[in-house]
Amino acid sequence: MRSPLAYLLLTRLKNQVLSWLKSPAKLLYLLFIGAMLTMVVFSGRPDTAMNPARRDIRELTAGLFALYLLLFVLLARRGFGQGASLFRLADVNLIFAAPFRPRSVLFFGLIQQMGQSLLLGLFLLYQFGWMRQLYGVSLPALLVILFGYALTVFSAQLTAMVLYSLTSGNDRIHTGLKFAFYGLLVGYGGYVLIRLLADPEHVLDVLVTAGNSTTTRLFPVAGWISALVAGFVMKDRWLALAGFAACLAFLGLLVITVTRVRQDFYEDVLLTTESNHNAITARKEGRLEDAAPRRVRLGKVGLNKGSGASAFYFKHVVENRRSRVLLLSGQSLIFIVMVLAVSFFMREIGLLGVFAFSSYIQIFSVSLGRLNRELLKPYIYLVPEPPFAKLLHSLRESLGSFFIEAALLFVPLALLLRASPLSCALCILARVSYAYLFTAGNLLTERIFGAGTSKVLIFFFYFLLLTFLALPGIVLAFLAGTETGALLALLGANVPVALLVLFLCRNILQTAELNNR
Numbered sequence: 001m002r003s004p005l006a007y008l009l010l011t012r013l014k015n016q017v018l019s020w021l022k023s024p025a026k027l028l029y030l031l032f033i034g035a036m037l038t039m040v041v042f043s044g045r046p047d048t049a050m051n052p053a054r055r056d057i058r059e060l061t062a063g064l065f066a067l068y069l070l071l072f073v074l075l076a077r078r079g080f081g082q083g084a085s086l087f088r089l090a091d092v093n094l095i096f097a098a099p100f101r102p103r104s105v106l107f108f109g110l111i112q113q114m115g116q117s118l119l120l121g122l123f124l125l126y127q128f129g130w131m132r133q134l135y136g137v138s139l140p141a142l143l144v145i146l147f148g149y150a151l152t153v154f155s156a157q158l159t160a161m162v163l164y165s166l167t168s169g170n171d172r173i174h175t176g177l178k179f180a181f182y183g184l185l186v187g188y189g190g191y192v193l194i195r196l197l198a199d200p201e202h203v204l205d206v207l208v209t210a211g212n213s214t215t216t217r218l219f220p221v222a223g224w225i226s227a228l229v230a231g232f233v234m235k236d237r238w239l240a241l242a243g244f245a246a247c248l249a250f251l252g253l254l255v256i257t258v259t260r261v262r263q264d265f266y267e268d269v270l271l272t273t274e275s276n277h278n279a280i281t282a283r284k285e286g287r288l289e290d291a292a293p294r295r296v297r298l299g300k301v302g303l304n305k306g307s308g309a310s311a312f313y314f315k316h317v318v319e320n321r322r323s324r325v326l327l328l329s330g331q332s333l334i335f336i337v338m339v340l341a342v343s344f345f346m347r348e349i350g351l352l353g354v355f356a357f358s359s360y361i362q363i364f365s366v367s368l369g370r371l372n373r374e375l376l377k378p379y380i381y382l383v384p385e386p387p388f389a390k391l392l393h394s395l396r397e398s399l400g401s402f403f404i405e406a407a408l409l410f411v412p413l414a415l416l417l418r419a420s421p422l423s424c425a426l427c428i429l430a431r432v433s434y435a436y437l438f439t440a441g442n443l444l445t446e447r448i449f450g451a452g453t454s455k456v457l458i459f460f461f462y463f464l465l466l467t468f469l470a471l472p473g474i475v476l477a478f479l480a481g482t483e484t485g486a487l488l489a490l491l492g493a494n495v496p497v498a499l500l501v502l503f504l505c506r507n508i509l510q511t512a513e514l515n516n517r
Contacts, residue, residue: 005100005108055348057234059204060135062211064145065226066341068152070334072222073185075156079163080178130346141233148229151247155221158254165258184220191215204344217243221250309389312380316370316397328405335365336409343413351419352477352486355427358409359434363466365405366438369398375446380509387509391502395439399432406431426487433494434470440501441466447505469497 020030091112095105125146131137137145163181167174192210199206210216217227217239224246231240305314320329328336339361343354371394374380380390406428414424445462473493477486 004098005095005104008095009108009111054136055134056208057135058208058212058230060131060137061226061230061233062208062216063341063344064148064229065211065216065222068148068225069219069222070337071149071152072156072159074334075153076159076163077181079160080167080174080181134346134348137233144229144232148225151225151228152222155225155247155251155254158251159221162254162257188215188219221247224250309383309385309393311383311393312374312390313393313396316374316394319370320397320401328401328408331368332365332401332405335361336405339409340412344416347417350483351413351417351423351427352483354413354417355430355487358431359470362431362434363438363463366435367442369439369442371395371398371439372442375508388506390509391443391506395436395502398435398439402432402435403428406435423483423487426484426491430487430490430494433491433498436502437469437494437498438466440498440505441469443505443508444501447508469501470494472497 020027091109095108125142128137128139128142131142163177167177192207195206195210196203211226212230217223224243227243228240228247229243231237231243339354339358342357346354346357374394380394383390410424410427410431413419414421414427419427441462445465449461473490476489476493480486480489
């Protein structure tokens with residue numbers, strides 16, 4: 001092969017495939033994912049005659065614009081801080097030192113990042129069932145939606161790299177670009193707010209119209225990508241071509257900026273790549289203090305309260321205060337906004353359907369909780385206190401957060417779905433019960449596997465275990481017949497199951513070796 005970089009890309013892809021085939025755990029997990037994906041793709045009702053009540057496709061395109069915009073902002077804003085990198089540390093050590101032209105190396109990183117972006121968006125394929133039933137989305141249209149997601153991630157990563165290259169070492173440019181970045185978002189938010197104030201009685205219609213307006217289509221990056229997707233879905237060829245051309249022009253401008261304006265982009269990438277690699281390595285080895293961000297909002301320092309096992313409760317309270325935005329952490333707010341946005345377009349399935357979807361998303365939010373991160377540190381094992389007391393005080397901190405998160409989620413949903421106050425209160429209590437049920441599942445997984453097993457196998461077993469723990473509540477909810485009875489059944493089944501699992505795992509904090517079996 002004439003190009004060494006192309007050979008490296010193909011060889012890396014081949015080795016990745018071989019690693020899947022040679023690992024039974026990875027192969028089993030891939031087969032499971034493939035089977036679930038096949039079931040999703042070939043299930044549902046594709047015939048319009050069997051499901052004539054299609055919703056307006058503009059609702060979906062407006063929601064996709066919101067998803068692309070949120071994703072782009074969260075990733076691109078990293079360029080004002082630590083920056084983003086298209087390379088791994090192995091690439092820095094091997095390729096940067098080789099006699100390749102910087103432009104060829106940059107395109108190597110771009111192609112590599114594009115493949116990773118496509119993999120990140122595979123979860124969208126599992127949304128095919130409800131998209132087809134509600135909006136009549138075809139499989140090619142779903143693939144275009146996936147391509148739009150990958151293009152958003154790719155554009156955001158490259159934008160963050162360019163922003164970091166332009167603003168590092170120049171406070172004036174840093175302030176100007178940051179003001180323009182956030183000013184554009186505030187301006188668009190004002191545009192949507194003005195339209196809402198003009199017609200406050202038809203919120204959904206206003207948001208759908210604003211999400212498909214010319215102003216939205218002209219909004220940088222997210223608007224162009226949503227125009228590409230909307231043009232394909234609604235069979236508007238010129239709209240799709242205009243969005244695709246705008247995205248290509250923007251990406252070309254970013255590449256020219258990196259290659260022509262800053263020929264020494266190696267130095268800009270090096271620090272970011274090394275920092276990302278050190279953070280990933282620290283997480284794998286349990287050294288979370290080395291994986292922490294450089295800037296931490298301290299505020300008031302010290303515990304000033306608590307002794308023995310209760311010190312962990314106050315420690316987690318302080319850590320939550322430093323990481324939260326308003327009442328909750330940033331990741332919790334993102335999960336809430338995502339559930340509210342999806343539920344807004346799926347409200348026909350009713351309160352129980354929305355609750356089921358929010359519980360599925362809750363699996364991922366609970367897995368990122370404070371206790372799971374504490375288990376990777378040695379301190380909670382070294383404190384000479386009863387292990388069950390340490391576990392209870394660690395769980396005590398999450399009670400308030402779970403209730404606040406549930407209230408912020410289901411009070412707006414109850415207003416949207418016109419549910420009764422009793423149903424809203426039961427949804428809040430049932431969501432808290434699911435939070436502790438999933439936490440108990442995390443502890444049981446750690447108790448069985450510890451840290452020395454394949455992460456892929458643990459991930460596969462984790463979902464099977466959570467399904468088994470939640471099965472009694474699901475069966476009783478189906479037998480209940482009514483909405484109130486189903487929520488009471490979930491609450492009544494989840495609480496004893498969670499308490500039983502927590503009691504069985506009461507000695508998990510006795511020694512670190514016990515947890516690593």
